[in-house]
Amino acid sequence: MDFRAALFDFDGVIVNSTPTHLSGWQAAFQGMFKQELDPSTLESLVGRSTAAIGRILAERSGYPAAKAELIRRKQIYVFDHLETIELIAGAREFLEELRARSMPYGIVSNAPRDFIGAAIEKHRLPVPFFLGLDDYHRPKPDAEPYVKGAIRLGFPFTAHGSILVFEDSTHGIEAAIAAHMTPIGICSQHRPDILEKAGARLCFEHMGEAAALLTK
Numbered sequence: 001m002d003f004r005a006a007l008f009d010f011d012g013v014i015v016n017s018t019p020t021h022l023s024g025w026q027a028a029f030q031g032m033f034k035q036e037l038d039p040s041t042l043e044s045l046v047g048r049s050t051a052a053i054g055r056i057l058a059e060r061s062g063y064p065a066a067k068a069e070l071i072r073r074k075q076i077y078v079f080d081h082l083e084t085i086e087l088i089a090g091a092r093e094f095l096e097e098l099r100a101r102s103m104p105y106g107i108v109s110n111a112p113r114d115f116i117g118a119a120i121e122k123h124r125l126p127v128p129f130f131l132g133l134d135d136y137h138r139p140k141p142d143a144e145p146y147v148k149g150a151i152r153l154g155f156p157f158t159a160h161g162s163i164l165v166f167e168d169s170t171h172g173i174e175a176a177i178a179a180h181m182t183p184i185g186i187c188s189q190h191r192p193d194i195l196e197k198a199g200a201r202l203c204f205e206h207m208g209e210a211a212a213l214l215t216k
Contacts, residue, residue: 001202001213003182004162006098007149010109010130012168012188013207014095015119017085017111018046020078025053028073033061046189047169049110049139050074078115082122088188090208092125097214099126106130108149110139110171141171143178150179166210170198184210 011017022042029037041060045053050071058067098105106129109116113132120127129152131145138144150160157180165176168186176183177199185195185203192203204210 001164001182002162003164003213004159005104005153005155006164006166007106007108007146007153007176007181008166009168009172009186010107010111010116010119012046012088013166013186014088014091014107014125015085015123016088016188017078017115017119018189020081020084021074021111022046023081024074024077025057025070027077028070029057029061031073032066032070035061047110047140047171049133050112051133051139075112075115079118082118085119085122087123088186089206090211091206092123094207094211094214095126097211099128101214104128104153104155106149106152108145108165109133110145140169140175141178143175146175146179146181150181164213166207167195167200170194173198173200184213186210 008014025045026037054067054071057070058064107116107127108131110133113134116130116132131148133139135148136144146165150163155163160180161182163181165181165183166186167173167176167183168188173183173195183200185200187203187205195203
C-alpha cells in the first residue's frame with residue numbers, strides 16, 4: 001500500500017495500556033460507590049475519551065457531578081501503575097523504521113496529554129509529536145483530532161488520503177474516515193471483522209504484522 005505519512009492512536013496500537021486504564025476506571029468507581037463494574041460495561045468503554053467515560057460512569061452512578069472526581073482517581077491510578085504498561089509487539093521497530101525513512105508520523109490519541117507524554121518517556125519512543133484529549137474541542141469519533149494531526153504533519157486536506165491511520169477502536173476508525181484518511185485496524189481489542197465493518201482497509205494483529213506495509 002502506497003502512503004506518504006502515518007498517524008497512530010496510542011492505547012492498543014503503540015502501548016498495551018487498555019487493561020491498566022480499565023482497571024483504573026474500575027478502581028475509581030468501586031472506591032467512590034462501593035460497586036464493581038461488570039465486564040460488558042468495561043468493554044463498552046474501550047476507545048472512548050477520558051471525558052466521555054467519566055461522564056458515562058458518573059451518570060451510571062446516579063451522581064453526574066462525580067465525573068471530575070472519577071477522572072481524577074482514575075488518572076492517579078494509571079500514573080501509579082505506569083510500570084504495568086507494555087509496548088504493542090513491533091511498535092518500536094515500526095516507529096524507528098519510519099524515522100529512518102524520514103517519513104512524517106505522529107500520535108493522535110483520545111488519552112490525556114500528560115499520560116501519553118509519561119508513557120512515551122518511560123519507553124523512550126521516537127515520537128516527533130503527539131496530540132491528546134487536551135488538544136481537541138471534539139475528540140474521536142469526530143474528525144478534528146486527525147485533521148489536527150494532518151496539520152502537524154504539514155499535509156493539506158487534498159493529501160489526507162495518503163495518510164495511513166493505525167487504530168484499534170471503531171471510534172478511531174470512524175474518526176479517520178471522517179478526516180478522509182486511510183484506516184488500518186490493529187486487532188488488540190476487537191476482531192478483524194468488527195474493525196473492517198467500521199471501515200478498516202486492512203487489519204493486523206499487532207504492529208509487528210503491520211510492518212508488512214513497509215515492504216510493499
